[in-house]
Amino acid sequence: MxxxxxxxxxxxxxxxxxxxxxxxxxxxxxxxxxxxxxxxxxxxxxxxxxxxxxxxxxxxxxxxxxxxxxxxxxxxxxxxxxxxxxxxxxxxxxxxxxxxxxxxxxxxxxxxxxxxxxxxxxxxxxxxxxxxxxxxxxxxxxxxxxxxxxxxxxxxxxxxxxxxxxxxxxxxxxxxxxxxxxxxxxxxxxxxxxxxxxxxxxxxxxxxxxxxxxxxxDPKSSADEYVSVLPLxxxxxxxxxxxxxxxxxxxxxxxxxxxTMFDDLREIGPTFLLLGPRSWEQIAADIRSKVMDSSFIKRKLFDFFSMLKSKNNSFIVSVLCENFLFRSLKDQIGFSFLKSAATGGAALGPDTFKFFVNMGIPLRQLYGQTEQLGAYTIHRENDVNYESVGIPFNGVKVDIFEPDTEGLGEIIVMNKNCMNGYFGTKVANSNTSNNKWFHTGDAGYFDKSKHLVVVDRVSDLSYTSEKVRYSPQYLENKLKFSPFIAEAAVIGSNKPYLSSIICIRYSVLSKWAELKRVAFTTYSDLASKPDIEELLISEVKKVNKSVPKKQIIKKFVLLYKEFDADDDELTRTKKLRRNYVINKYDEIVEAIYSEKKNIRIDTLINLQDGGKQRIKTELNIINME
Missing domain, CATH: 3.40.50.12780 (ANL, N-terminal domain)
Known part of the structure; x- marks a missing residue:
């Protein structure tokens, strides 16, 4: 051999x-x-x-x-x-x-x-x-x-x-x-x-x-423990x-x-973990949900130490926060021994990213494409920027193609260890050569520290009819930092203002509804409850306060179902297929940008067992003004 x-x-x-x-x-x-x-x-x-x-x-x-x-x-x-x-x-x-x-x-x-x-x-x-x-x-x-x-x-x-x-x-x-x-x-x-x-x-x-x-x-050795949970x-x-x-x-x-993943994580005590953004968002939502269910004193202690850590990262403050709060939190989710953690496959919102870093979890953002064999940028140890995806690996060149006056343009990459081409298609393989630039289709720029910042897909960066430039992905990540929002599709291209189709996070809101004695039967029934609408209005208001005035969400609807890969609304790696969603729900989009206050729905949805369920409901178009 x-x-x-x-x-x-x-x-x-x-x-x-x-x-x-x-x-x-x-x-x-x-x-x-x-x-x-x-x-x-x-x-x-x-x-x-x-x-x-x-x-x-x-x-x-x-x-x-x-x-x-x-x-x-x-x-x-x-x-x-x-x-x-x-x-x-x-x-x-x-x-x-x-x-x-x-x-x-x-x-x-x-x-x-x-x-x-x-x-x-x-x-x-x-x-x-x-x-x-x-x-x-x-x-x-x-x-x-x-x-x-x-x-x-x-x-x-x-x-x-x-x-x-x-x-x-x-x-x-x-x-x-x-x-x-x-x-x-x-x-x-x-x-x-x-x-x-x-x-x-x-x-x-x-x-x-x-x-x-x-x-x-990001060195690893035979002493490291990794848990394989993302699809192979x-x-x-x-x-x-x-x-x-x-x-x-x-x-x-x-x-x-x-x-049983979190129980199994506690037993293994992994030193390294890779999860997709949807998993990190779900974990953050579950933590905040458990905090809401806890006693008044525990809620106040969580708020105090979280605020203290976000404002002061000194050694003494870190030790205090670790001993009084974060150590027990990490133990409950099996993260006690993590020396390195990563997220990739789609953008993780900076608010969620910061939430975990403040907990003491050494989270790093990855960026790459299948064509380039996955990630080729990562945050280095002690050089983490919540807004960026880090710097390229050795031997990988990354540049910005046709940047505008602010340095924003299409991200291009040259990697000698890229794919050999696409199989069985007529797609030209010239752009995947190891000695030519590969056009990623993503918009981004380099910040002052030479970190790569990914904004959105070039095709998704858009303007409203009032010529306001916006990034749907950025706003969607802001919305999904709420423990009550699982998915969101932001709409606004050639429209007079920005709006959104929002999917509630059922696992959290069902518990919230039980605590508040709000009766419900199904996902669609829960999403239509006035108490849920009021709660989501307050969450969207928080997002609107954190963005420029011209980029606020003026209207939204709470969809009667979750976005699903089986319905082609998400990819198998849980990326939102935004344009497909907007086209699929064009009647809802049309109603949002009309004078209507609600829209009647009578449709069939696919169930996991292969069956279908008829949904007859009325969606309220919620106006934030």
Missing amino acids: KNNILTIPHVLESNSQNYPDEIAMREKKFGIWKIKSWLEVSKEIERVAIALDNKGVKAKNAIGIIGNNTPRWVIAEIASQSLGGIALGLYADALESEIEYLLDLTSCEVVFVEDEEQADKILSLNNLKNQIKLIIYDEEKGMNKYNDKRLISYKKLLDIGNSLIKKNSQKYSDLLNNLSEDDICIFCPTSGTTSKPKLAMISHKNLLNHAKNYLEA PWIMEQTFAISKWCLSRMKVNFVEEPE
């Missing part, structure tokens, strides 16, 4: 030989943490790879993987790469139509699924019945009812691999010897903010070299749970269920 080749299977094999007994990963199953060493991971990868080879999987074949984050996902991915195959990650909550599009695009014949739910999705794709030859399922519960010859259990696959290894123990080494660091190792879906996701083709060499640059900016199809989780894991040997932990 060529140990000097820079591929993910080679790095992992090296770890298994040099650190065989070190803990590589943990998984919580039925309340118990199960450990795998580097040697155990390597042996399981070998068995899966040999079995796949026996089933006819060849180099450059796409292998689909769908389900929640588990060790089997990681093992299936690296086993596929060991054959020269290309892993295609599919989001666990993706609809059948999205899955069919990507499997058809890549001519995928083999799919790993987590459980019965994911198996159902693949088996329902009648148009791909002849294309998909093998479906490997992990959880065996409920699978006995199927009689499809394409189905095989993960355990059975391991048994096949084990028996084949006994006949030829050198087979896996032979497979690795055929790999090249320039081979494509993953098809990574872009966020699909404006259209169907494209597939970025990423090589072993670029993925690992980019991870090395990341580790220079996303490029950032690929960077953390695959390439950085292999290079730094940090321990990767997998929670039992998304609902």
Whole structure:
């Protein structure tokens, strides 16, 4: 075997030989943490790879993987790469139509699924019945009812691999010897903010070299504990749970269920954590919700120490705030041992960012794109700016294209470790060359400290009909700092003033309503209550006081449902598809900019179980003037 080749299977094999007994990963199953060493991971990868080879999987074949984050996902991915195959990650909550599009695009014949739910999705794709030859399922519960010859259990696959290894123990080494660091190792879906996701083709060499640059900016070692909670199809989780894991040997932990995440975090005590902005916003909202539920004295103590820390960051004040308030808060959410935390994938509002930094959580903002292998800027230690996304990694050039008089323009980047191109589309790949500037489509500028500040999408920066320039994303983040607001879409392009469609944060407001003895039945019923409207008016007033007078929200409505990726209102990485939302709810937008005080709604909404529900309600158009 060529140990000097820079591929993910080679790095992992090296770890298994040099650190065989070190803990590589943990998984919580039925309340118990199960450990795998580097040697155990390597042996399981070998068995899966040999079995796949026996089933006819060849180099450059796409292998689909769908389900929640588990060790089997990681093992299936690296086993596929060991054959020269290309892993295609599919989001666990993706609809059948999205899955069919990507499997058809890549001519995928083999799919790993987590459980019965994911198996159902693949088996329902009648148009791909002849294309998909093998479906490997992990959880065996409920699978006995199927009689499809394409189905095989993960355990059975391991048994096949084990028996084949006994006949030829050198087979896996032979497979690795055929790999090249320039081979494509993953098809990574872009966020699909404006259209169907494209597939970025990423090589072993670029993925690992980019991870090395990341580790220079934010070092990790085998002593670090990481909890993998963001979906593995996303490029950032690929960077953390695959390439950085292999290079730094940090321990990767997998929670039992998304609902048990914070209990599991407390048990592991991670030293590093990556969460998306929506998760950080939800955590901040939950903390403030619990504070509201607490006694009068506790609420006043929280307010006092929070205000003290925000105004005075001296050593004595930090020690006081840590001992009297923040230590217990961090312990309750499992953040006691965090040495580094990050957010990326979309903008995190500066108010939310500051909230966590003041708690003593070493949060840093990341910025990047799938095409550039995820993040390429980050705050350095002790150089955190709430408004910025930090400075570029070594070896990455970032500039502003055609800046205006204020320095604002399109962010462009040149990164030698970028994607190799888009797969299966007619999109020109010239802008993704490692020696040419890549146009991100984001508007930004460099501040006086040379930190990059991202404002919004260039296409979303707009003017009202009164020629007032505004950033919808900035105002939306301001609104979402409220514990009562989950999502917001700001409207105003070529309109006389700014308005917003707001989605309430049901998890918090349902508790608030119970405490205030406000009777309600459903989300839409709660959103229509006068008490909720009055509460949200006060929250929007707070935002209006913090922005220039010409950028205030003059009208808003409380939507009868949450924005949902299944309804194409959000991407799978929870980015708002603003233009789609505005077009979808054009009748509501039209009513906002009329003299109407309300609008009648009679529509069908999609439910998570695939059914539909009819909504008949009346939305009040709330005027802030």
